[in-house]
Amino acid sequence: MESFKCGHEDAIRDVEYDYYGKRVATCSSDHQIKIYEKDENGSWIKVQEIKHHSASVQRVAWSRPEFGPILASSSTDLFVQIYVETDKGPNERVWKLKAKLVDSVCAVTDIAFAPLAQGLRLATCSRDGFVRVYEAMDVMNLSSWSLVEQFRADEKDCHCIDWNESPFDPYQIVVGTRNSAKIWEYSNDYKRWQSVCLLDGHTEDIYDVVWAPKMGRKYHLIATGCKDGIVRIFKISSKGEFTVNLVAELNQHQSPVWRVSWNVTGTILASSGSDGTVRLWKADSEDNWRQIMVAGSGSALQKESERNRKSLLSD
Known part of the structure; x- marks a missing residue:
């Protein structure tokens, strides 16, 4: 397990690796984004601080490498x-603000770049209940993004989003x-997004949702992290009508679960919670999901987790 000091002055809201795992972006309630690169010795070196937001930065997201170094x-x-990362001089590069997307009337809670097959697209969700999809029509002019689609996913609030990466x-x-998660699908016939599937069983706010890479499976896996302290894993089949099965409810965190993340093959799930631990989960030969590792004792991180929780609730 790697660790390094970020130097943020308030709660860290998000930490994201780029596609190759050689860069890390962090964001915080201190309104800042910090970008780090791994040097030849394996140490993380801060290369830039970004201070363009005037309030807490909730999420950061890297684009696919095919479009170049882009951060949202x-x-x-x-x-x-x-x-966008640009040349500043010989052997010197800098991250510059290229565009602001200003359509939301409430806090923007999550962002996610679309799968490669869709081009350079970015989905956002916010506390006004809307999901919006933007597209860079000209990848050589990243100062221009168009709002191409939007739909209301909830009457009051949207917390998190993720794309289905399958090209099929x-x-x-x-x-x-x-207290619910839904799958929305774009209908080419009606030219709009439609709710096609409900992932039921949550009792409180969902803080994170992540769609597993399919990797040859005949079904999909989606995981959620929830305020009620439970990690849930859903199995979805979509031959004709959608069939949803809740295949796991994992309650070992015993505290709100803030983030969930799949590995590249969709076989191992990581979760982090206010108990100060990161836990790894994997299905056994009978498809029962088991905890295979715990990082962090919880006790040393509990105070910081509680401080982060209070900061999150105050925003």
Whole structure:
């Protein structure tokens, strides 16, 4: 397990690796984004601080490498911002703000770049209940992004989103809201997004949702992390009508679960919670999900987790 000091002055909201795992972006309630690169010795070196938001930065997201080095951020200041790495001089590069997406009337809670097959697209969700999809029509002019689609996923609030990465399915997004998650699908016939599937069983707010890479499976896996302290894993089949099965409810965190993340093959799930631990889960030969590792004792991190929780609730 790697660790390094970020130097943020308030709660860290998100940490994201780029596609190759050689860069890390962090964002915080201190309104800042920090970018780190791994040097030849394996140490993480801060290469830039970005201070363009005027409120807490909620999420950061890297684009696919095919489009070049692009970073997006979302904030409670209502803005989504797009940054691009450019040449500043010989052997020197800098991240510059290229675009601001300003359509939300409430805090933007999550962002996610679309699968490669869709081009350079970015989905956002916010506390006004809307999911919005933007597209860079000209990848050589990243100062221009168009709002191409939007739909209301909830009457009050949207917390988190993720794309279905499979190129063999229609465009699909899973959206986590107050106490439910839904799969939305783009209909080419009606030219709009439609709710096609409910992931039921949550009792409180969903803080994170992540769609597993399919990797040859005949079904999909989606995981959620929830305020009620439970990690849930759903199995979805979509031959004709959608069939949803809740295959795991994992309650070892015993505290709110803030983030969940799949490995590249969709076989191992990581979760982090207010108990100060990161836990890894894997299905056994009988498809029962078991905890295979715990990082962090919880005790040393509990105070920081509680401080982060209070900061999150205050925004």
